[in-house]
Amino acid sequence: MKPKLAFYWCASCGGCEEAVVDLAEKVLDVVAAVDIVFWPVALDFKRTDVEAMPDGSIAAAFINGAIRTSEQEEMAKLLRRKARIVVAFGACAQTGGVPGLANLYDRESLLRAVYSESPSTLNPEGTRPAPHYATNGAALELPVFWDRVRALGQVIPVDYSIPGCPPTPKLLADAVAALLTGSLPERGAVLAPDKALCEECPRRESKPDKLAITRFRRPHETLIETDRCLLAQGLLCLGPATRAGCEARCIQGNMPCTGCFGATSRVRDFGAKALSSIASLTGSNDEAEIIRILENIPDPVGTFYRYSLPAAPLPGKRPNRAGK
């Protein structure tokens, strides 16, 4: 019997689903080798179908996206029961991802911004999403919108993570192959190399031994050279802090790494590590000058914690009030 796989999405943009589709012709190999028993984006199975499966009957569930609503939490827990292996697929599942930046605000501010204050909103009755809604005698149940965004691993035990925003098809194919051949590493591992990206960056040789950055530039502010280390050009490339495995795809596209592959296993706080190492590269010993240089970095939280705020030791702007 072919091993059963499940794919599910939680708070995510859909990019990770694209990564599966991007397997292209390889997708057929995968489909030939496994049974996909659940994949809401592509196949018409329902939650009840999963509930009907015996516990532990799915070989592996690939769950992408962070956990923001009650429904996502329920589905994560359901798949955890049914699957022998749960893989956090992509940055949002692994560390909270871009949706996790919402943790800089509480639920009330978010709802107020979206349902009242945003310039394009017309909502004179002040309607807000509610878990129970009755109209014309029909009752509607909606998921509860939690106060915080959580990474998958903060809701259920996760066996493996595949990093990336989104992960590369190659990493997915490698993971499936390892699953099929029983060559997965120890549980808890991140299925990507444990070195930083500079290692596989095609520009690494042009990186000078000593960087002394006197101005950080945003990509639109400069004509980016295509063959020189981006950091050496003053572009905030997070490659030195970011796990390798993406084949330096942003750099190949002449854009600096924003860190979607997260930290290496040895680092506990991606943002703090990246921030402190970048700060140490400023080319000045004068405090005022250093501040001036660093002020060129827009939105420090969004820059350094773009993909990992919920998983960080300081996971947001205010204390986590019971997570809900």
Add this chain to the structure above:
Amino acid sequence: MTKPSARIGVYICHCGTNIAGTINVAALREFAATLPGVIVARDYKYMCSDPGQELIKADIAQHGLERVVVAACSPHLHEHTFRTACEEAGLNPYLCHMVNIREHDSWVHSGEAATAKARDLLRAAVQRVAWNRPLERRSIPIRQSVLVVGGGIAGIHAALTLANAGKKVYLVEREPTIGGHMAMFDKTFPTLDCAACILTPKMTAVKDHPNITLWTYSEVIGVEGFVGDFKVRVRRKPRYVIEDLCVGCLECIEACVYKQPKFYDEFNQGLGKRKPIYIPFPQAVPQVVVIDPETCIEFKSGKCKKTCLEACGERQAIDFGQQETIETIEVGAIILATGYKAFDASRIPYYGYGVYPNVYTALEVERLINAAGPTGGELVLRDGRKPRSVGIVHCVGSRDEHTNRWCSRVCCMYSLKLAHLVKERTGAEVYNFYIDMRTPGKAFEEFYNRVAEEGVHFIRGKVADVYPAETDGRLILRAEDTLLGQVRKIPVDMVILATGLEPQADATEVRRLFNISCSSEGWFLERHPKLAPVNTFTDGIFLAGCCQGPKDIPDTVAQAGAAAAEAMQLLDTGSIELEPNTAYVLEEVCSGCKTCVGLCPYNAISFLPEKNVAQVNEALCKGCGTCVAACPSASIRQHLFEDEQIFEEVVGVLA
């Protein structure tokens, strides 16, 4: 990593009542006994004493302890003691960890809070020590040579002491001659020895000593390395005269196209004049002339007849094309003897220095009195008259909120010396205005009495003002005589300002260059004011003379001798043990991002392009941790400060 299990012994020191007077040591011991892994917990009056150390050794043998935690004073004081005790009992010394419950706790907290904090600190230590790993010290040979910076009496004495003991010495002096301030004086207090008579033999001895390399007109521009193995770069400024060829005949000076000396003479405080080619003073060492390119016609226009060159003739010592050279030397120790600078008297406008020609600084008068000075030792005013009355103002720029707060220690004494010399040379009436008479040295008070008996007038009061009398233009010193309780105005022909001692203008740069500390005033900081007075906080760098603080020549020489002895002791140990708390790169995961490479303050990290990894040179690494914190992929770790150890400590303290 899984948490290691280890058999831990905990020892709590009373430090007499220093700790036990505040912290409940019995309760702490009982608490320690409940911590995971702790096999024995004891408290004792003085853990650092022999019986205290024996407790640890006996328990290691009897209970097979694998880790030791000592809660006592600062590791600065006794870490070495307890590590050694463990080592003697067969336990790797780095499996012993100290908790500071004295400076960090009993001395700064009280009541139950102190005991509670001790519990937190102890829990943290017990949790962390389980992760400690055995480490080996490394040993490197010490280079058998010493660099002495500054050729005043301090540097001269230190250099000679070392050289006589068979050590190779490099003496680097930035002026064209050695001698420092002492070379400017005629006599020295309190014995009135002739300064030149006692100093010049030592200066010549320096020049002639086979173990001393003397580089004058030179400056240290770079220092790398560490105790036992410093690499120092020295810039030798061009003097446009080849040192090895100049025989010191001074014929070139005679022959210079300037028939008369015309330019500001630094050594004589501008009271005399010199030519563009000159020697600072007749006994200068080395006896080699210098050309000042700022005033030499050849340098300014290229059109000089170069009569000096002709006079030098076959000796061919003059070289207008000389370039600066950079020498690199390797030494095991460094002695800093960069001395002081005199307070700039024009900073106190009401004393009129620079306004009234007959207001002099003490250093100027030292030159006037000096037989080799600009007047041949005649004490005369600028118009050539002999002064009939002289006022000496003590404490100029010292002991004053608005200038320097410190006492410069030598001014009272040299003012007495000058009072005596002035009286001796001119027969003038001399008035010394002092705030307090400070004569605490050997034979100092006797000297004061002698000068008083010679008829010098002493007025106890701070001079408020110096101004010219309307009638005859003499200078009036106005001061409140605090003994008489009345304001006195005393007219004199000459005012001498006893200017205090200040750190050199470039003390901060020099401090940075050698990576040592300064007091807030700018004096180089000794490691301990009583017990390590010539050591600095940087191992292998010692202090001698006034760069550490104002002092007279006897103290300077004593200190220079002490610094030489310390350096010698260091050199004679032959090799040096390096702490093993160094950083190391996890080569298999280093991405070669090079973030660390440029950050190491000790240049200990190099990049290996063929392997695409960074590498730490353990002999150079000082364990500062900069690279460890900066490595963005956490691929550098540090012995004794491993992540697990630190995190366990943090978790323990917060538990």
